[in-house]
Amino acid sequence: MITDILFVEEIFVADNDCRKNLIAASVPLFAAKGLNGVSVRELASAAGVNLSMISYYFGGKEGLYAAVLTEQFAILGKLEEIEQMEIDTLQKFELYVRATVSRYRRNPYLLRFYTSELTNPTACFETIIKPAIKRVVQMLLDTFADGLSDRKFRDDLNPTDTVLALAGMINFYFLLEPATAELVDHAPERDEQLIRHIMDIFTRGVLR
Amino acid sequence: MITDILFVEEIFVADNDCRKNLIAASVPLFAAKGLNGVSVRELASAAGVNLSMISYYFGGKEGLYAAVLTEQFAILGKLEEIEQMEIDTLQKFELYVRATVSRYRRNPYLLRFYTSELTNPTACFETIIKPAIKRVVQMLLDTFADGLSDRKFRDDLNPTDTVLALAGMINFYFLLEPATAELVDHAPERDEQLIRHIMDIFTRGVLR
């Protein structure tokens, strides 16, 4: 959630309508067509602002794109709250899964942005996307290590393969939706079943 | 694998150097930057041909892109060979996994192309990508149904969630490589371990 006031490098920046509208209108456009698939004119007219405002506020199209990505990935902090909790390791993994599914439902663009950057990286990949993904993977690895030292998890599993498998089960389900909508029921009403299914497989896989 | 001679609509089309070079040079460029990220001049100069050859042979940039995708996804037939085999269901799943991993190693562009189309679809998505993905998912579903009727697999699992979980474990591992290379060892030498790991989790998950 972005606030109305941003502090960037100690400089006070009021988040006025023009800025806000541009970012809000750019999210679905960039998510659907990628950085190169949208023109500045398209972005400006979708936001209902003059096209020169993009350069004025963001220094250009790529700046606007970077601002959009920064906002999108600011949400990642939620997962780190879970990491701090003093709960059962397996329960922690379930909370990760629930938080991720819930996030993808409330913000259907997030997944698009980072898979787009993973496949066709722009300048933002190294600065925004890669660090964000590394943080999440590292967090999952740390949690798995906790389960190992508790002697709850199997110690013959490769930790990275294991956490990537969990992440893959969640993310791929949503990534594939545009292609498999006629084959698979992706309705949000089934999310609870999906989460239980993923945790079922994962639990059987990792528990001693 | 494309042959030197193509029969398209009963018209004999010699696959000359110009055509061949254009497709060959376009694969890595389109895979890395997407349809909109590469210019026709870039494509032509990479192929060492005149830029008007793109319109001449493929009717335009999008035609070349479509030709590239068609060639890339022609390889899918390999999986269907496995489906025909008269072997144990679980063994069949392992062959799918092995074939996919081996495919991604020999053709590092395939994954990029279809994740790119899943996130930022072009006109090719409906005509090439979506049918291809649906075929694979349907094939996995059929194989899972075999395991069910053999009473080898748990019958309380949602089949689509299960096969998407398996596909997700494989694909996400490769999709994430650009971001996690410093955190996770993605070396081909580890592929055998990865395959065993995925099959370990999957087997524990689905067997009665």
Add this chain to the structure above:
DNA sequence: GGTTATCATTCAAACGTTTGATCAGTTTTA
């Protein structure tokens, strides 16, 4: 057999359009 006609192929050049960015000028705000 020599000439001409026809064809697909290749090329450099130019086409009109769209691109992202900029600028001078105007309005709004504090």
Add this chain to the structure above:
DNA sequence: TAAAACTGATCAAACGTTTGAATGATAACC
């Protein structure tokens, strides 16, 4: 009234495509 916000017009560069001429091989003709 000075600074900030905003506008419409304009820029050069890049875009994908088309053009018309040149090339060379093959087919048709006398």
